[in-house]
Amino acid sequence: MARISDKLAAGRTLSFEFFPPKTSKAQLTLDRTVAELAPLGPDFVSITYGAGGSDRHRTGDVVKWIRRETDVEPMAHLTCVGHTRTDVAGLLVEYRRVGVENILALGGDAPIDGSAPAGDYQYALDLLDDVAATGCFSVGVAAHPEVHPRSVSREADRRHLAEKLQLADFAITQFFFDPEHYVRLVDELAALGIDKPIVPGIMPVTNVGQVTRMAEMSGTDVPSWLVDRLTAAHDAADAKQIGIELASELCLDLIDAGAPGLHLYTLNRSEIAKEIRVNLGSVLV
Secondary structure, three states: OOOHHHHHHHOOEEEEEEOOOOOHHHHHHHHHHHHHHHHHOOOEEEEOOOHHHOOHHHHHHHHHHHHHHOOOOEEEEEEOOOOOHHHHHHHHHHHHHOOOOEEEEEOOOOOOOOOOOOOOOOOHHHHHHHHHHOOOOEEEEEEOOOOOOOOOOHHHHHHHHHHHHOOOOEEEEEEOOOHHHHHHHHHHHHHOOOOOOEEEEEOOOOOHHHHHHHHHHHOOOOOHHHHHHHHOOOOHHHHHHHHHHHHHHHHHHHHHOOOOEEEEEOOOOOHHHHHHHHHHHHHHO
16 A cells, blocks of 8 residues: 555554755765664655755655665655646656655745746646646645645635645645644635545754744744743753654644644654654554
């Protein structure tokens, strides 16, 4: 069973996200991370895509390496920024050739310098149409519990997400820190007739600077209690343990709320993800 839609139908999933390395040293780090997390039995791992498709070749290389050299199921991120339909068709043919069965179809971010070439896609829904039309992949989309930063309103954001989920098999959320954001998202989609699996994304944070930078990019609210807890840390090791504790508590709250799986953003490091998995105990079994 390789399709994420089938895995979600069979029971609660655990998954990890990696980003493609840009140096040989970073590649060694990723190799070690995958090797250390594989024994945890993740149902799948996702590989991100750079702004404007800048990492498209590195993403493909990592996805194919994981498919070829490990027993872990990879999901390739694919964005519409700067891609022609010919580009996408070629990538999908190559992924299918090597046995990849899962794609996360995203709108994507344009490079800060505006260097992305013109493409054929304007919205993630356009890309989603083309990927789903092949019939070869289980396709996921992104969800923003606190609303996409470019959405004109909460209502418009939810309607757009519902439209994508009428075609996609599942969604994975942007990270957030209050389980109520997730519960509200699921309820709002249910009110629109959507009952597809919404997998929450969890970002363990170990310092205030890290979470502030990432939240500014994603539109995520950083609660004052989180800042206070991390600021009160005695040292980096203490901050790390606080981050693990808070992420573990969020995971347990989300499981209690009925989340169909947990998707951990690893930042290509294994130790924090491993400790969170230990803290979750048998709840994922």
